[in-house]
Amino acid sequence: MNDIKVTELVVFVTLFLAVTVMGFVASRWQPGRTLQHLDEWGLGGRKFGSWVTWFLIGGDIYTAYTFVAVPALMFSAGAAGFFAIPYTIIMFPLVMMPLLRLWSVSRVHGYVTPADFVRGRYDSPTLALIVAFTGIVATMPYIALQLVGLEAVLRSMGFNQAGLLGHLPLFVAFVILALYTYQSGLRAPALIAFVKDVLIYLVIFVAVLYLPIKLGGWSGIFNAAETRFAQTPNPNDGLLLNPGNQLQYATLALGSALALFLYPHSITGVLASRSRTVIKRNMSALPLYSLLLGMVALLGYSAIAAGVRPLQNAGTGRTDTNTIIPLLFDQQFPDWFAGLAFAAIGIGALVPAAIMSIAAANLWTRNVFKEYLRPDATPAQEARQAKMASLVVKFGAVVFIVGVDPQYSIDLQLIGGVIILQTLPAVAISLYTRWLHRQALVVGWFAGMACGMWMLYGIPNPASGRAHFGGSAYPLADLSFLGMWHPFDGSTRTIYVGLVALLVNLAVTAVLSLVLRQLRTFNGSDATTPEDYFTDDGDARIRQAMLASRR
Amino acid sequence: MTVSPPRIPPRAPDRPRVPRLRWNGWNLLLLVPLLSLLTPIYNREEPALLGMPFFYWFQLLGLGLGVGATALVYVMTRDTEFVVTDLPDRIDVDSLDEGSR
Numbered sequence: 088m089n090d091i092k093v094t095e096l097v098v099f100v101t102l103f104l105a106v107t108v109m110g111f112v113a114s115r116w117q118p119g120r121t122l123q124h125l126d127e128w129g130l131g132g133r134k135f136g137s138w139v140t141w142f143l144i145g146g147d148i149y150t151a152y153t154f155v156a157v158p159a160l161m162f163s164a165g166a167a168g169f170f171a172i173p174y175t176i177i178m179f180p181l182v183m184m185p186l187l188r189l190w191s192v193s194r195v196h197g198y199v200t201p202a203d204f205v206r207g208r209y210d211s212p213t214l215a216l217i218v219a220f221t222g223i224v225a226t227m228p229y230i231a232l233q234l235v236g237l238e239a240v241l242r243s244m245g246f247n248q249a250g251l252l253g254h255l256p257l258f259v260a261f262v263i264l265a266l267y268t269y270q271s272g273l274r275a276p277a278l279i280a281f282v283k284d285v286l287i288y289l290v291i292f293v294a295v296l297y298l299p300i301k302l303g304g305w306s307g308i309f310n311a312a313e314t315r316f317a318q319t320p321n322p323n324d325g326l327l328l329n330p331g332n333q334l335q336y337a338t339l340a341l342g343s344a345l346a347l348f349l350y351p352h353s354i355t356g357v358l359a360s361r362s363r364t365v366i367k368r369n370m371s372a373l374p375l376y377s378l379l380l381g382m383v384a385l386l387g388y389s390a391i392a393a394g395v396r397p398l399q400n401a402g403t404g405r406t407d408t409n410t411i412i413p414l415l416f417d418q419q420f421p422d423w424f425a426g427l428a429f430a431a432i433g434i435g436a437l438v439p440a441a442i443m444s445i446a447a448a449n450l451w452t453r454n455v456f457k458e459y460l461r462p463d464a465t466p467a468q469e470a471r472q473a474k475m476a477s478l479v480v481k482f483g484a485v486v487f488i489v490g491v492d493p494q495y496s497i498d499l500q501l502i503g504g505v506i507i508l509q510t511l512p513a514v515a516i517s518l519y520t521r522w523l524h525r526q527a528l529v530v531g532w533f534a535g536m537a538c539g540m541w542m543l544y545g546i547p548n549p550a551s552g553r554a555h556f557g558g559s560a561y562p563l564a565d566l567s568f569l570g571m572w573h574p575f576d577g578s579t580r581t582i583y584v585g586l587v588a589l590l591v592n593l594a595v596t597a598v599l600s601l602v603l604r605q606l607r608t609f610n611g612s613d614a615t616t617p618e619d620y621f622t623d624d625g626d627a628r629i630r631q632a633m634l635a636s637r638r
Numbered sequence: 639m640t641v642s643p644p645r646i647p648p649r650a651p652d653r654p655r656v657p658r659l660r661w662n663g664w665n666l667l668l669l670v671p672l673l674s675l676l677t678p679i680y681n682r683e684e685p686a687l688l689g690m691p692f693f694y695w696f697q698l699l700g701l702g703l704g705v706g707a708t709a710l711v712y713v714m715t716r717d718t719e720f721v722v723t724d725l726p727d728r729i730d731v732d733s734l735d736e737g738s739r
Contacts, residue, residue, distance in 0.1 A: 172697045173674040176704040180668035183708060306689025326683065327693055333677040341675055364716075371709040374701050381698050621660070 091245035092417070098426025099244065099433060102286070103260070106279050106434050110267030113274040123467040125199055128272035128474065129449045130359045133194070137368045139277055143442070144356040144369060146280035148347060149376045150229075151236035151436035154287070154383050159408040161387030162397075165316050165324040167332055169384055170340045175377035178344035183370040186348060187363050188518045188620040194358075195619045200446070201354050201514045202454040208517050209525040210611035212458050217532055218510050219454035222351040223447050225507040228499030229350070230443045230484040234261070235409060235497070237436040238488070240429045242398060243413035254489045260433070261440075265481045268441045269474050273359055276441040283438050286431035288379065290416075290424075294389075295382045298419060302392045308385075311392035331579045335560045338583035346508045346585065349515065351446035352439065362624035383412070390415045405494075440481070448476035498556045502543060505559065505585040509535040512596050518620070525611050527599035535592025542584045559584045664714040671704040 117132070126133055135143060153171070160168030189204065198204045201222065206215035234257055241256045267275050299305050309326060316324045323329065328336055347353055360366055390411045395418060398410040416428040452473040457464050464472070487495075513528045545565070548557025560581035567573045603610075673679070680696040687695045 166693060169694065169697065172701065176674045176697070176700045177671045180671045180704055180708050180711075183668060183711070184665060304689050306686070309689060309691060326691055328677055328681050333681065337675040337677055367708075367712040371705055371712055374705045374708075377701050378698065381694075381701065385694070 092422060092425075094422035095244050095417070095426035095429060098423055099240075099430045102282070102427075102430035103433065106282055106437070107263050107267065109278050109282065110264075110275040111270055113267070113278040114271035116271075116274050116278060121467075123470045125449065125452065125466060125469045125473055126197070128470045129199055129445055129452075130355065131273040131277055133359055134361045135277060135359050135365070136361055137365045137372075140356065140360040140365050140369050141372055142280040142284050143273075143277045143359065144353070145373060145376045146276065146283055146435070146438035147356045147442045148353055148373075148439075149380060150233055150439040151432045152232040153380065154432060154435060155236045155239055155409050155412055156232075157380060157384045158387030158390065158412050159397075161384050162390055162411050163324070163408055164321075165312065165326055166328050167323065167336060168387065169381075170336050170343070171384060172377065172381050173337070174340040174343045175374060175380065177340065178347060179370040179373055181344055182348045183367065185515050185518050186357050186366055186370075189354070189514075190357060190360070190363060190366055191622045192518070192615050192619045194624075195622050196614065199358065200351060200450045200453050201349070201510070202450060205513050205517065206454070206458075207614040208521065209528075210614065211525045212454075214513055214525050214528055215454050215458070217529060218513055219450040221506055221510050221532075222450050225503035226351055226443050226447045227480065227484065227487075228495075228503050229352075230440050230447075230480065231487045232497065232500050233436040233440040233443075234484060234488045237433050239407065239409040240413050240432045242400065242407070243410050243417055244429060247398065247400070251489065257488070258485060260437070261481060261485050264437050264441060265444075265478050268444060268477055268481070272474075273355065273442065273445055276438045276445075277359075279434065279441075280438045283431065283434040286427060287435060290428045290431050291379050291382055293424070294386060294416070294420075294428075298386070298389045298393075298415075301419065302389055308388050308392040312388040315391050332560065332581060334563070335581040335583055338586045339559065342508060342583045342585040342589070343504060345511060345515075345589070346504050349507045349510050351450055352443040355442055355446040355449065364623075386412060386415060393419060440484070444477040444480040444484075445473075447480045448473040451476045501559055502540070502556070505539040505543060505588055506536060508585045508589045509539065509592050511589060512593060521610065521613060522600065522604075523596055524600040524603040524608065526608065527596045527603055530599055531592045531596030534595040535588045538591045539584055539588030542587065546584070561587065662715050664711050667707045667711050670707050671700070674700045674703075 117134070118127075121127065157168060157171050162168075189201070192198065192207075193204060196203075196207055198207065200219065202215040202219035205218050206212060237260060238254075238257050242253070246253065246256050299308060302308055302311075313326050316326065323332055348357070357366060360369070393415060395411050395414050397406050397408045398414060399405070400407040400410075413425075413429060413432065416425040420428070452469050456472050456476075457469060461468065461472075509532050512523055512531060516523055517528075542561050543559065544555050546557045546559070546561060547554050561584050563575040563578040563580045563582055564573070566575055566582075566587070674697065680693055682693065683691040685692055
């Protein structure tokens with residue numbers, strides 16, 4: 088470890104320690120009557136205002152991994168990596184109305200997780216278990232990915248060792264994170280998100296203003312990128328999309344936009360807000376982060392122009408393109424500023440990791456522990472169970488990164504996006520109608536999952552020499568109806584797997600619902616009423632629900 | 639699982655039914671940003687802006703469009719938010735006061 092960058096490390100560690108103190112102090116920030124309640128530990132008392140929610144959800148969905156991986160994708164694939172922009176353009180308008188309904192109904196009935204809502208809407212523990220299971224499975228690799236982002240920074244600072252020693256700094260960082268999340272619950276990431284975002288905005292705006300001047304203007308940067316893409320053998324990279332990947336670009340953006348707010352950690356951020364107005368304001372204000380993301384994405388091209396070569400990961404022996412952004416800062420800026428950038432990414436990994444582990448813990452506690460293991464658990468026991476579960480989830484993620492090739496978490500996250508989409512009919516459509524039958528929803532979920540996994544399994548990645556799970560772009564020509572009918576035979580286009588699987592899921596669910604309704608099969612009882620979906624803060628119904636749940 | 643079935647006051651039988659959906663024309667604006675999925679509109683280099691190909695600056699501009707749509711819907715539908723006010727509020731003042739317990 089003789090080439091550790093001391094100045095960068097000092098700045099990084101100082102900020103990291105400051106954030107740690109904040110994490111522990113957060114438990115005393117606007118405390119409720121007790122932290123021994125899931126509403127308090129897992130949702131911060133459901134009283135975050137517009138600003139806190141903005142920082143919290145911003146830190147929650149624009150993660151460190153996003154800020155590292157999107158430019159890395161631009162660096163290696165070009166225009167296709169820019170899908171993150173249309174993705175976030177359409178996402179907030181699309182989800183605004185359903186989220187308002189989810190917030191209201193959850194507030195009235197004290198739902199903590201999306202599975203709680205499904206449980207109440209259909210009186211079906213099985214359907215709720217499926218939603219909870221999908222959420223946990225999709226979230227786990229997402230947490231592991233935050234570690235990938237954090238580790239990219241640590242390795243760029245000189246901690247690039249092979250074996251366990253190379254993972255040690257990561258381990259230390261995560262123990263600290265686990266402890267203050269245990270102590271303070273959702274308040275910890277909410278408070279830390281302030282620091283993370285101020286750092287990120289500062290660093291990115293300086294980089295975006297300064298780097299083009301240094302690297303010959305935007306035209307110089309884009310020319311450098313164009314030259315490089317022309318030299319590579321890959322036909323799918325370039326400054327523009329080609330006829331083959333345009334459909335993939337649009338469907339990936341749409342699928343990702345539909346998926347993001349089905350993830351339990353995004354819903355946790357939404358349910359923690361105080362009122363419908365807070366959510367509405369945030370749906371208009373959150374895209375400011377997307378602007379930032381667009382800038383960061385273009386830094387991938389700046390890295391090409393600056394001649395950055397990605398670091399070889401001493402743990403896996405492979406070239407790690409995720410290191411290009413840390414290395415760009417390391418090479419183009421003074422050490423202290425690079426240290427700030429690293430701290431921004433590092434702390435940026437802690438915030439979502441904390442929220443995700445809380446969300447997964449909430450799912451476990453409400454929809455497995457309380458449902459099947461301890462139906463008589465008190466709120467205090469629920470809170471204790473969730474705190475323990477959050478520890479398990481985080482250590483699981485660390486063990487996963489240390490023990491398994493990080494590439495698997497990237498693959499699993501890809502799969503995660505496809506499978507979380509399969510909960511859309513049960514969670515999002517049910518917010519509007521109970522026409523879909525609860526048994527049909529279960530069967531449709533299985534159909535969508537099977538279809539999605541089968542398609543992902545069949546996608547090779549020639550670049551990394553892998554035969555399966557090599558990406559999410561499926562050739563349209565290979566799509567067939569049970570192998571008999573190929574409607575798009577001969578097409579050169581590709582499409583996002585998740586969206587195809589969702590369509591299969593919806594089709595199966597709809598047809599089966601029709602049949603079950605004809606047969607007049609019982610569709611469970613509905614615990615919600617139409618006005619529950621419009622209720623707002625200050626409503627008598629909410630105050631009574633709150634008081635009742637406290638007793 | 640009991641999702642803490644709180645004492646939600648049942649709907650009084652004589653109250654008019656709340657519509658399942660509240661239709662508001664302004665909400666249709668939320669569909670406009672979907673235009674950004676039509677890649678043929680912007681998959682070109684010219685006209686460039688400050689050396690940035692059209693593909694990039696157009697989509698960054700699209701972010702503004704999305705913000706505009708959501709912000710407009712927020713402002714225009716603000717007054718139609720509906721709060722249940724005609725239900726009996728069965729809480730006495732003391733129980734609302736955290737300090738009294």
